[in-house]
């Protein structure tokens with residue numbers, strides 16, 4: 001077992017590859033990434049047998065920004081015959097002793113326009129394949145969320161990579177993408193960005209306490225209100241900061257105060273804010289600095305914000321901005337949890353979440 005499969009947004013293979021290369025090197029696992037632009041995946045080829053298993057165990061999946069899913073490849077099948085794609089795949093997987101017994105099967109494709117047709121096939125193929133895998137003992141008889149996930153990823157008709165991921169270190173979503181429905185009454189499509197961020201960064205069992213009704217939030221760069229909509233929907237009160245127009249439907253709820261001000265200068269009059277969210281189109285280093293200032297001052301407990309990616313050196317820029325923010329918080333006595341992800345609804349930006357755990361000196 002020498003390969004790790006990583007899914008990413010099409011066009012971001014270089015960033016995904018740079019990241020896995022860095023993480024592998026830190027673990028003294030040597031190898032190289034195989035990638036092709038706009039394919040939506042990267043294969044990391046280790047030199048030593050068993051190293052793929054090491055990587056999927058030791059790299060914290062949540063620390064990866066550009067990867068949507070990560071699994072160890074056990075078999076690559078090419079030219080699967082149309083009349084029986086199942087037998088060769090089963091034979092390859094059951095011949096390999098490193099293949100653990102799995103609790104769930106996901107037949108997937110990388111997320112590209114070309115793969116859309118293939119996805120239809122994957123859906124149809126899942127039922128008979130699951131049946132056959134259960135028969136062979138590769139899958140448990142019933143779904144088990146604690147056991148590894150068996151991934152079969154079709155990159156072209158008749159060509160797939162199969163392997164497994166661990167449920168405590170993978171994306172729980174099919175293809176690494178939460179399926180969300182656009183709410184018809186939301187003022188903008190970017191509402192889905194914040195909703196996805198909640199799904200990815202906040203464990204579902206903590207929603208009742210961390211996204212609770214009655215909380216106050218500040219939305220910097222709020223107009224027309226897609227992000228505010230998500231907060232209002234959770235019965236929060238929102239200071240919406242933007243010189244633009246907020247959707248009437250949101251203002252009519254009575255839960256929103258619109259401040260036509262510069263988001264870089266706004267200061268909440270009462271320091272009762274739990275959530276700071278920010279979608280201002282600005283230089284990422286400036287936004288990261290602003291978020292740091294709010295959290296250090298104790299003006300918010302959790303921050304969720306976008307960092308717009310530059311045209312060039314996208315990976316280096318975000319790493320630098322995130323690193324600077326970490327140093328800034330640490331030097332000011334803030335203990336925190338931070339995660340950054342290139343979400344499905346993000347394009348030329350990534351989303352960062354910071355939760356303050358303790359702060360020795362809120363001003």
Ligand SMILES: C[S@@+](CC[C@H](N)C(=O)[O-])C[C@H]1O[C@@H](n2cnc3c(N)ncnc32)[C@H](O)[C@@H]1O
Nearest residue numbers: 188190221223224225226227242262263279280
């Ligand atoms: C991408 S839009 C936000 C969309 C919003 N999150 C939504 O879901 O509807 C960016 C917004 O940031 C605002 N903006 C940019 N710079 C700003 C600043 N310095 N202060 C306040 N708002 C700013 C713009 O007016 C624009 O409405």
